[in-house]
Amino acid sequence: MTWLAELRTAALVGTARHPAPPPPAELHVRPPEGLSGEESLLDQAALADAATRASRASTTLDPADLVEPAPPDEVPQASGEAARLLDLLLTQPPVGLELRSLLVADWLQLAGASGRRVPHRLLPSLLSLADTKPGVAKQLDPALGTRGRWLQALKAGGTEHPPPTTADWAELKSADATTELERLRRSDPATAREQLTAHWDTLGARERAAHLAAFATNLGADDEELLERALDDKAKSVRDVAAGLLDRLPASARAGRMADRLRPLLRVKGVLRKQFEIDLPPQPDAAALRDGIPPDPRTGEPDRLGRLDAVVRGAPLDVWTTTAGRSPAANVALLKGEKRVLETILTTAEHRADLEWVRALLEVRTDLRLLKILPPGEREETLTRHIRAGTANPFALAPPLRDMPRPWGPALADAVLEQISAKDGGQLAAMLADILPAALPPEAAGQARRLLEQSDDDAARRRVLRDAVQYQSFRQSLTEAFQ
Amino acid sequence: MCFMGRWSEERVINAAPDASSLAAARKLARPGPWSDTGSNDVLVWGKCQGSGKTPYQVSVDTVAPAYRCSCPSRKFPCKHALALLLLWSRGEAADAGTETAGFAQEWAAQRAERATVRERRQNDQPVDPAAQAKRLAERMALMDAGIDDFARWLTDLVRTGLASARRQPYSWWDGVAARLVDAQLPGLAEQVRAMGSDVHARTDWADHLLLRVGRWWAVTKAWRRRSTLAADELADLRVAVGWAVPTADVQGTEALHGPWLVLGAHRSDDGRLQQQRTWLRGPDGTVVVVLDFAAQSEALATPQLAGALLDATVARYPGSGQRRAMFTSPVDPLGMAASLGEGGNILQALEAESAAVAVSPWRDRHPVLLGGVRVCPDDHGWLRDSKGDALPLVDAPLDSLLALTGGHPVDLFGELEDGRVRPLSAVVGGAVVMP
Structure with missing residues (x-):
């Protein structure tokens, strides 16, 4: 010792x-x-x-533990007012925390667009904000710069798993294999199909179902062969996935078979031919069962309406137009009384992204699923029209509004502000509180300010409008700082 | 008169007592509620409309920072003073040229009068050598008794063992510290109080306590033999026990001229007292440290930026090594230095510490300027020089250091304390930055 x-x-x-x-x-x-x-x-x-x-000694570090220094930043750092504003937002935010995140994200976007990067000293507070705010994290690149990415990698501390490689796809765990297949479907659907086809017989039922479900991305006519094969699968879960995917292919052989089942069920009746009469499908034969029509249950009555749904979902929508000899819009009018059938048609039109039917259905429904199908410009126009019509309640409006790309166009912003400032618009204001500031375009700032100045007892509405005004004016400063 | 010029917004931010005051001040920092604002070389003033009928009258002395506001806030400076300074720093209000407002003039006059009265009282007081000697003798007797008491406590401590001391509640340590304060030994009291939490907070508490007990024991021995010590050694011992040298005794002793380079600064707050250390290096390489203290409710002196060159004269307190100093003239910023000069390696820094301990065994904080060290992110962080020697960091904002240096070798100034480096400034891209 x-x-x-x-x-x-x-x-x-x-x-x-x-x-x-x-x-x-x-x-x-x-x-x-x-x-x-x-x-x-x-x-x-x-x-x-x-x-x-008096005899303190230094430690010797293993050179292997040293970090590789950051490569130089090619992009100049944001300076002057721009740097000051980011500093302010990160260290002494003059706005609420939600607005702060929006504005930091805007700062990053503007910096990226004007070829500037975050000053090095602000990186730590920016990265810790991005840790909790996905909206900020999404905008980090490219304004983060080389130093920022280096610091990010350092903080992650090598805990990142290397992405699985496609070479040994068959050896991946089933969840990872599904993820990988989903990735591949996005970039190269044909290769994904070949890969699954090649391993089809060696996979378990659960894996077959999960992997096949990945084909929802970039589904095309080329996938039909594999899907037909899956209709004969011994596992019901796999057959259900295949049937659900084939529902989206109106040109497929199965859709043709479904059309043959649907046609005899439809009749237009009445002197003025103003109503559809729809029969329920008969007992399914073997071919119908293979196509996914529900069989008789072991006990109780068979679900005949469910069978009708399956036929409607599987058949091409033009069975309806040719039977009635009328446009989709006229068909929708004919089906006014048939709520359930209309709902099934809506699902079908959405799955197939059938624009003509989607437009026709939007005449009678305000539905997020349908709006999403429309191209952005038309989507905004349609939604504006729906708001102006004043038929939809705020609960139906909020989801599609939240889903619109931001910032909105002036017409939509105008319609929403009008709706919000109406007598009972406080509820909609509260439901849009977190997105409204960034959704309103600069043109709408004046109107928001005017509405704010009108005396109002609704605290939620005041807060939303105040946030919108604050956000617009701070954003204005950001834009100017980057000019 | 020295003209300090307009404050920067950073300087205003640093003057804020806490974040909430600053946030409140930012809300007020718009022209709306303000009237009758103005400024001259020394004062900034204005009236701020609050919730009441009469607007609050705000005056700020920007040279020797002092704040006055008629609001009831106990924050110091209050949000009104901060808001006014923010507006002034941005050039949005309180422009020079207007006639000084009555209330600001009055306040400035009162302050000036109080200062002269205090000075006169000090200067006019007839020095009674007999009374002074009596007071000194009384203090010595008190301190001698305190040291004897402390030595007995140390003897008891090692007889019963350090392990049993660790089982004592904090109040036990606090009690010992209180007795030391009563015996006019506040420097020792502070160390004992810190030990009360260190024995639980540190994993190496046994070694830490053993060595610290040894140092305390050495203090008691040195105190009893103080008549044999050289003047510098005695001065160092006085610092260790906390027998302060009055500023008046330092003021006139010397006037070292600048420009002084600010190597780095550190602020701490132990919940009772705020402290600020500013390390300076003079043109001949002399390194001194300026200490500022403030109670919880008060504002510390405005911090100096690392890398700033200051035109000022300083006088050093007695002692050895890098001594404490005070400014004896107004401080004028001359500009910013692009570097801190040539730094040494880690072995040289340890040798310097070893030499400093040999001269003054009581000191445990040494300034170090390291050249070409890389920041390594393991544990709490390390510094590694080009020869491969490494020292651990303490109190280091590691992410900030890494972001600023990018893992490249930099010159770094810090305090070497207990074998660890507290980084205070670094030279990056031709500028001195604070992590």
Whole structure:
């Protein structure tokens, strides 16, 4: 035991139970005579203190532990007012926390667009904000710069798993294999199909179903062969997935078979031919069962309406137009009384992105699923029209409004502001509180300010409008700072 | 008169007592509620319409920072003063040229009068050598008794063992510290109080306590032999026990001229006292540290930016090594330096510490300027020089250091304390920055 260790032991238990060690001979210490045990220990502690501090050594780090220094930043940093505004937003935000995130995201976007990057000293607070705010994290590139990405990688500390490679796809765990297949479907649907086809027979039922479901992305006529094969699968879960995917292919053989089943069920009746009469499908035969029409249940009555739904979903929509000899819009009018059938047609039109039917259905419904199908410009126009018509309640309006790309066009912004400032618009205001500031275009700032100035007791509405006004004016400063 | 000029917004932000005051001030920092604003070389003033009928009268002395506001806030400076300074710093209000408002003039006059009265009282007071000697003798007796008491406590401590001391509640340490304060030994009291939490907070508490007990014991021995010590050694001992040297005794002793380079600054707040250390280097390489203290409710002196060159004269307190100093003239910023000069490596820094300990065993904080060190992000962070030697960092904002340096070698100034470096400034891209 070294002298220091002995000294520590004696000090810990106390000299009453453990005598102080003799002073270290190698330091040539000659203590005075007649010291008590305590005095000797204290003297040696003082010696140890001075010796420790006078002989401190450095540590040697393993060079392998050193981080690779950051490569140089090619892009100049944002300076002046732009840098000051980001500093302000990160360290002393003059706006609410939600607005702050929006504005930081805007800052990053503007910086990226004008070829500037975040000053190095602001990176730590920016990255910790991005940790909790996905809206900020999404905009980090490219304004983050080389140093920022380097710091990000350093903070992640190598915990990232390397992305699985496609070479050994068959050896991936099933969840990872599905993820990989989904990725591949996005970039190269044909290869994904070949891969799954090649391994089809070696996979379990659950894997077959999960992997096949990935084909919803970039589904096309080329996938039909595999889907037909899956209709014969022994697992119901796989057959259901295949049927659901084939529902989206109106030109497929199965759609033709469904059309043959639907046609005899439809008749236009009445002198003015103003109504559809729709029969329920008959008992399914083997071919119908294979196509996914529900069989008789073991007990109780068969779900005949469910069978009709399956036929409607599977058949091409032009079965309706040719039977009635009229346009989709006229068909929708004919089906006014048939709520359930109309709902099924709506799902079908959405799955197939059938624009003509979607437009026809939007005449009678305000539905997010349908709006999403429309091209952006038309989508905004249609939604504006729906708001102006004033038929939809705020609960139906909020989801499609939240889903619109931001910022909105002036017409939509105008319609929404009008709706919000109406007598009972406070509810819609509250439901849009977090997105409205960034959704309103600069043109709408004046109107928002005017509405805010009108006296109003609805606190939620006031807050939303105030946020919108604050956001617009701060954003204006950001735009100017980057000019 | 020295003209300090308009404050920067950063300087105003630094004057704020807390974040909420600043946030409140930002809301007020618009021309709307303000009237009768103005400024001259020394004062900034204005009236701010609050919720009440009469507007609050706000005056700020921007040279020797002092604040006055008729609002009832106990924050210091209050949001009104901060808001006014923000407006003034941005050039949005309180432009110079108007006649000084009555209330600001009055306040400035009162302050000036109080200052002269205080000075006169100090200067006019007849020095009674007999009374002074008596007071000194009384203090010495008190301190001697306190040191004897402390030595007895240390003896008891090692007899019963450090392990049992660790089981004592914080109040036990606090009690010992209180006795030291009563005996006019506040420097020792502070160390004992810190130990009360260190024995639980530190994993190496046993070694830390053992070595610190040794140092305290050495203080008691040195105190009893103080008549044999050289003047510098005695001065160092006085600092260790906390026997302050009055500023009046330092003021006239010397006037070292600048320009002084601010190497770095550190602010701390232990909940009782705010402290600010500013390390300066003079033209001949002399390194000194300026200490500022303020109670919780008060504002610390405005911090100096690392890398700033200051035109000022300083006088040093007695002692050895890098001594404490005070400004004896107004401080004029001359500009910013592009570097801190040539730094040494880690082994040289440790050798310098070793030499400093040999001269003054009581000191445990040493300024170090390291050249070409890289920041390594393991644990709490490390500094590694080009030879491969490394020292751990302490109190380091690691993310900030990494963001600023990018892992490249930089010159770095810090305080070497207990074998660890507290980084205070670094030279990056031709400028001195604070992490």
